[in-house]
Amino acid sequence: MSSLKIYNSNSRKKELFTSLTPGYVGMYVCGPTVSGESHLGHARPYITFDVIFRYLKHLGYKVRYVRNITDAGHFEEEGREAEDKISKKAVIEKLEPMELVQKYTNLFHWAMEQFNTLRPTIEPTATGHIVEQIGMIEKLIGEGFAYEINGSVYFDVKKYAAQYDYGKLSGRVIDELLENTRELSGQEEKRNSADFALWKAAAPEHIMRWQSPWGVGFPGWHIECSAMATKYLGKQFDIHGGGMDLLFPHHESEIAQSTICNHETPVRYWIHNNMITIKGKKMGKSYNNVIPLTELFAGTHPLLEKAYHPMVVRFFILQTQYRSTLDFGNEALQAAEKGLKRLLEAYENFQKINGTNKVAQDEELNSKIIKLVGGLDDFMNDDFNTAKVLANLFEIVPVLNAIKDKTIAADALSIETFDLLKKKMKLFIEDILGLKNFTEANNKKLIGAMELLIEIRKEAKGKKDFFTSDKIRNQLNQLGIVLKDEKNGEMSWSIETT
């Protein structure tokens, strides 16, 4: 079998993955800013890294997956009146900042659960790590790479760039950054416009504020991730992930801070997921095209033709390689919904069938299946290519259905292949891709009632009483329950999604 290769944003190449400590992986992913509701765009990194988390675990690593909650507001727009995002909205909504933060944290957790993502190992909050952040800033000042002025502290990018490669990760040229002479008010404190804030003095109206050696203020944009990653993963760790839009300045600055503070390059593999677009444009507040997750699931947003189940969204995202943009559209989502249903139905039905023969009667088919199954591991190892994994799974689906319908005899495959297939299908569909049945056909009482109806319908059909049998099927259909006659005389049913 192949070994895991990861595309490292820092080297712009696929690299063979080895962990720093054999058997263990430390992974940090930039989490949500809980000053507002999460939208479809946010779903991508968390689902992407959930699959990466699951896959690393499958490979046998003990993974510490740290994903922060940014609950301390940053300033709205650098240079303008420094205004804490959270405090601003709190005033509008007449809420306590922490009440607001709690509300959106809860909502985020709810959405993540809908997506069937596993909980991170540690989910630290920025406000819970003010002490660590202050400690780090003090160190940076001590090292001579940060300076205090008027109660604010800035990182000296020019000095850093003279010794280190600032801009490597994001492909930025330092001289151009330093030349950037854009006139922005509030910048005059900085030695250079490329410098970034580590600590900002808080204006009196700021509600979120903490005491620090430099006066009352709040932490800068990037320091929280550096502080928490260092605390929980060490001075150097394996994987750091996030959206591509965080490449600069966020991750670039994280590297700078941590490098000076810890005297080590912090991250070995940088992984960045691409954006979700709508009509080719990134989903973002400034474009006015965000679809909040609650509205996506409920189908209430004007851009939506219908509601989309979280599992459909998850599948939709995994059908694309994580480094490509993914264009949202109703047609595409509906295609995903149908495809996922077909995949899961075939998968679930097949789990109930057993092989019969030791030796495969159809050697060609048997080896084709083994090859398709083997490809699954290779595709995951090739920079987590879930799109190709799904393609292979879909190539297997017709075979599974044909076996169920007995168009292909069960003994076409050997028992060994049967078991391999069952095991791997479960592994990839459920454990790694994290997909699961999303219809509501799991109520015991409903199942019992359906069994009764099916029995009555079978009797009616046996007597050629098609009036009754059609009545049962048609009425159920109106309720959104689809009854299907199987080839073997059995009947199956499923609940339509709305």
Add this chain to the structure above:
RNA sequence: GGUCCUGUGGCCGAGUGGCUAGGCCGAGCUCUGCAAAAGCUCUUACAGCGGUUCGAAUCCGCUCGGGACCUCCA
């Protein structure tokens, strides 16, 4: 303006220089009391121009289009 990415069939998308992923839609067929599902088969493709090569969707150049970052942003 600077840096970088990208342009694949009706839609979403994968793609290693040679072997036309996959999903959805469409057409036909089979099974079936009917229906649905399922299975089988088929159609539509690599933005344009030029170059490298025995051979390019895949490499290079140019043109045109789209996007991201440079400012909070997944």
